[in-house]
Amino acid sequence: MSTQAQDLTVRKSVVVACAPEHAFETFTARIYDWWPFASHSLSRQPESATFEPRVGGRVYEVGPDGKEHEWATVLAWEPPTRFVVDWHVSEGQPSTELEVRFLPEGDGTRVELEHRGWERYGDEAAEARAGYESGWDVVLAPFVNATD
Amino acid sequence: MDALGDPTRRAIFEQLRSGSRSVGEIAADLPVSRPAVSQHLRVLKEAGLVTERRNGTRRLYRLDPNGLGELRRYVEEYWTQALAAFKEEAERERRAS
Numbered sequence: 001m002s003t004q005a006q007d008l009t010v011r012k013s014v015v016v017a018c019a020p021e022h023a024f025e026t027f028t029a030r031i032y033d034w035w036p037f038a039s040h041s042l043s044r045q046p047e048s049a050t051f052e053p054r055v056g057g058r059v060y061e062v063g064p065d066g067k068e069h070e071w072a073t074v075l076a077w078e079p080p081t082r083f084v085v086d087w088h089v090s091e092g093q094p095s096t097e098l099e100v101r102f103l104p105e106g107d108g109t110r111v112e113l114e115h116r117g118w119e120r121y122g123d124e125a126a127e128a129r130a131g132y133e134s135g136w137d138v139v140l141a142p143f144v145n146a147t148d
Numbered sequence: 149m150d151a152l153g154d155p156t157r158r159a160i161f162e163q164l165r166s167g168s169r170s171v172g173e174i175a176a177d178l179p180v181s182r183p184a185v186s187q188h189l190r191v192l193k194e195a196g197l198v199t200e201r202r203n204g205t206r207r208l209y210r211l212d213p214n215g216l217g218e219l220r221r222y223v224e225e226y227w228t229q230a231l232a233a234f235k236e237e238a239e240r241e242r243r244a245s
Contacts, residue, residue: 010220010227012228012231016235016238017239022238026234026237026238030237036230039229040229040230111231113227113231118220118223
């Protein structure tokens with residue numbers, strides 16, 4: 001990975017008061033129970049969201065109309081330690097890579113999230129700017145899908 | 149157009165991470181001509197990655213803080229919200245089902 005790609009990588013971490021196994025299962029198998037769909041999904045009120053627990057598995061939501069929207073495909077699956085997915089929630093946009101690690105810390109778990117590959121968006125921003133003069137907003141609209 | 153897909157443009161982008169530079173300063177560290185550097189800078193500017201300003205008679209180039217930085221800010225906020233929701237659920241006492 002080149003240095004500037006490293007620089008654009010988004011890193012987040014949070015400590016949760018439970019074992020790695022529980023944190024991993026919550027994040028993946030029980031994603032429907034906590035994911036903030038209202039602001040972070042394509043259909044806003046999906047009927048279901050599924051995280052298929054294997055390499056090659058798909059992460060997808062099913063909208064109220066029964067339509068599937070794929071978010072990601074699993075590249076690495078190592079419960080309860082880490083997973084990596086190819087993240088392509090925004091149709092027609094470059095895909096990025098999301099890695100989440102679950103590390104024991106005291107009685108809890110440090111969840112480290114790394115979202116990388118954003119340099120691929122440079123070109124999209126250029127096109128969006130040329131067309132609409134509003135740059136990232138246009139590129140990100142389908143990805144962020146912020147609440148009104 | 150592939151703004152950061154070109155090795156010379158990546159090298160220029162890399163140089164500008166450490167601060168503002170003129171075309172001449174950028175070209176001095178690269179095996180390409182000044183006109184070529186100017187051409188690459190134009191592409192980076194159009195992609196919203198680099199901006200320029202005048203300093204006396206010199207034009208200085210620097211990374212555009214509103215370019216990929218803006219994207220990064222969105223993504224950071226996206227995950228901050230998602231992880232807060234995740235933490236709440238992961239720590240919720242498991243109820244008898």
